[in-house]
Amino acid sequence: MSFASNHPTRRDQAKVMSRAELTRRLVARLDHEEAVIGGIGFANFELWGAGQRPQNFYMLGSMGLAVPIALGVALAQPSRRVVALEGDGSMLMQLGALATVAGLAPKNLIVVIQDNGAYQITGGQPTAASVADLVAVARASGLAQSAWAADEGDFEEMVVRALREDGPWVIGTRIDSAKPEATTERDPARIRDQFMRGLGVKR
Amino acid sequence: MPSPEAPAAGAPWYRLAIDAFKAHDIRLVTYVPDNVLRPLIEAVHADPFFTAFATTREEEALGILTGAWMGGTRGILLMQTSGFATLPNAIASLAVPFQIPLLMMVSERGTLGEFNQGQALVAKTMRPVLDALALEHHTLSRLDEVSFILDRAIRQAVATQAPACFILSPLLTGGKVFAA
Numbered sequence A: 001m002s003f004a005s006n007h008p009t010r011r012d013q014a015k016v017m018s019r020a021e022l023t024r025r026l027v028a029r030l031d032h033e034e035a036v037i038g039g040i041g042f043a044n045f046e047l048w049g050a051g052q053r054p055q056n057f058y059m060l061g062s063m064g065l066a067v068p069i070a071l072g073v074a075l076a077q078p079s080r081r082v083v084a085l086e087g088d089g090s091m092l093m094q095l096g097a098l099a100t101v102a103g104l105a106p107k108n109l110i111v112v113i114q115d116n117g118a119y120q121i122t123g124g125q126p127t128a129a130s131v132a133d134l135v136a137v138a139r140a141s142g143l144a145q146s147a148w149a150a151d152e153g154d155f156e157e158m159v160v161r162a163l164r165e166d167g168p169w170v171i172g173t174r175i176d177s178a179k180p181e182a183t184t185e186r187d188p189a190r191i192r193d194q195f196m197r198g199l200g201v202k203r
Numbered sequence B: 001m002p003s004p005e006a007p008a009a010g011a012p013w014y015r016l017a018i019d020a021f022k023a024h025d026i027r028l029v030t031y032v033p034d035n036v037l038r039p040l041i042e043a044v045h046a047d048p049f050f051t052a053f054a055t056t057r058e059e060e061a062l063g064i065l066t067g068a069w070m071g072g073t074r075g076i077l078l079m080q081t082s083g084f085a086t087l088p089n090a091i092a093s094l095a096v097p098f099q100i101p102l103l104m105m106v107s108e109r110g111t112l113g114e115f116n117q118g119q120a121l122v123a124k125t126m127r128p129v130l131d132a133l134a135l136e137h138h139t140l141s142r143l144d145e146v147s148f149i150l151d152r153a154i155r156q157a158v159a160t161q162a163p164a165c166f167i168l169s170p171l172l173t174g175g176k177v178f179a180a
């Protein structure tokens, strides 16, 4: 049974959920030192809030680059699963990255889109994500294993499958605009150093 | 007998570049193409030592190299002057503060016989941007200097955890000539 037919294929079929809760549920499922790249916007705030891990990388700028950074880690460490957590505004800024991922087809890459239909961190201005369904864009970019999470339980099921079976995967989540529960400590050199140690590149 | 590392006499610039990349274990080559870079791009695609692919934007290529470096793989970004002009935000907000030895190689358009006004103007922004960000950069204009510059500057980038940019002058590559 295909990924898409088991889960909603359209944005309007997906439940609007809490970003903090979904991020906690994702992190709770990570048991093999999987790498997670938290995008600019509130994605990295909630990743920080879900519990700091040495395999987390928190982006402090460079809007749109969570998927490319995750792809780079995935290429360098093919036996490690790598997750990109990216907001809809950021994803829209670097849509070509989806096509690049599709062309390379890394089996160990999972893209989780956190779509609140807004540039929340800059004041909640609407994005084009309610017009351009990002999961449909991903599928049209060549990423066949792309679907929306129907609800919290469905999201966890998709995460578990994506952590075990060959990707690349794109999991769309609709999220609300609740204020984030935490703020990332803005110390880029420390973030990078810890991440490299967490990936076993530095000792 | 020359050592295996020593480039063949009369080797073109892109062969010297390949030798330098290999000597420093630079395996990942991401690029947005340019005509002058074509022989280098073709050579890395033909050599199984390298993983080489085009990205849709230079910023994307920079992000990939950043992730790869943190994951233990070294790489280099190949682009044209116009591509470099899209990068200052990503360099200033990702590569520099996170201390990534981002290696860049730029085919220099906009000078010494440019025929496209847009190229000529955007090229004027490149060195001021590199200087404003206090980035190490070297213009490669002589074949006999290529290997030394690449070797030393790559070593320095890694040792100091800082980006480095190599500008391929038309004096070295011949550039792109307007067929009038």
Ligand SMILES: Cc1ncc(C[n+]2csc(CCOP(=O)(O)OP(=O)(O)O)c2C)c(N)n1
Pocket: A039, A040, A041, A042, A043, A061, A062, A063, A086, A087, A088, A089, A090, A091, A116, A118, A119, A120, A121, A122, A127, B089
């Ligand atoms: C190139 C660039 N343009 C604009 C900004 C300002 N900016 C920072 S975060 C952001 C919004 C991000 O939106 P999204 O990815 O949807 O995340 P959310 O804020 O909703 O969590 C913007 C516009 C920036 N940092 N960089």
